[in-house]
Amino acid sequence: MTTEIFIEEQWDGDIKRNSAVAGTEVFEQIFEEVVKVFPWVNPREYLAVSTPTFNSAFNSHVITGTLSYMITNMLYGNTAGAAARKFDLENKMAYSRHYELPKEGFKLDGLPPSVKILGVGINHDDLPVAAPKGLDTQDIYIKADPEEMEKTFNLPVRRGKYSTFYGVSYKDNKILRVKQYIYDRQSPLSDWDIAYLIKMKNVEPERYARLIQ
Numbered sequence: 489m490t491t492e493i494f495i496e497e498q499w500d501g502d503i504k505r506n507s508a509v510a511g512t513e514v515f516e517q518i519f520e521e522v523v524k525v526f527p528w529v530n531p532r533e534y535l536a537v538s539t540p541t542f543n544s545a546f547n548s549h550v551i552t553g554t555l556s557y558m559i560t561n562m563l564y565g566n567t568a569g570a571a572a573r574k575f576d577l578e579n580k581m582a583y584s585r586h587y588e589l590p591k592e593g594f595k596l597d598g599l600p601p602s603v604k605i606l607g608v609g610i611n612h613d614d615l616p617v618a619a620p621k622g623l624d625t626q627d628i629y630i631k632a633d634p635e636e637m638e639k640t641f642n643l644p645v646r647r648g649k650y651s652t653f654y655g656v657s658y659k660d661n662k663i664l665r666v667k668q669y670i671y672d673r674q675s676p677l678s679d680w681d682i683a684y685l686i687k688m689k690n691v692e693p694e695r696y697a698r699l700i701q
Contacts, residue, residue, distance in 0.1 A: 505541035507677065510534060533559045569588060569684070586610050606681060649671075
């Protein structure tokens with residue numbers, strides 16, 4: 489068992505979510521509960537899992553399992569930078585989301601000037617159980633000046649010692665919520681900006697060349 493337990497801290501308003509890395513007791517305990525409801529789930533396919541957290545977008549408690557890079561590429565191809573499955577144990581529903589580069593020139597109204605969009609989330613109803621309503625809500629994942637984000641969206645001052653990023657949920661070009669992702673140390677989930685550059689270099693080399701000029 490690894491001694492490091494939580495590798496990510498996410499805040500949705502006052503609602504806190506932690507993510508435990510594979511190989512920890514917390515990781516195993518959470519997946520025990522997931523497998524009771526969804527026996528087809530294989531914990532070995534995941535590199536991290538979140539604590540059960542109320543999801544304001546779906547009005548229920550959700551556990552997020554981050555898939556390994558091998559499984560991500562197998563399911564969604566090499567354009568996917570990461571993927572996760574969202575488990576609603578209360579209603580016995582689940583869905584998937586993979587993350588990929590934003591389309592060049594993509595914009596969302598209401599974001600402050602310092603924002604750099606690193607990824608977009610693509611939802612999938614591709615699991616052997618029903619998916620919850622609301623999968624038409626979209627998400628982007630960004631890097632930005634923390635003070636600017638805090639002032640624009642009236643967020644509490646929460647910043648990681650290592651890195652800080654943000655998730656923005658929206659629908660019909662209207663921002664619904666902003667989540668804060670806090671990392672106090674480097675981990676498999678902590679370097680969104682570096683993952684963005686590596687993925688772009690591999691799948692869109694011409695765009696990458698323009699970016700670094």
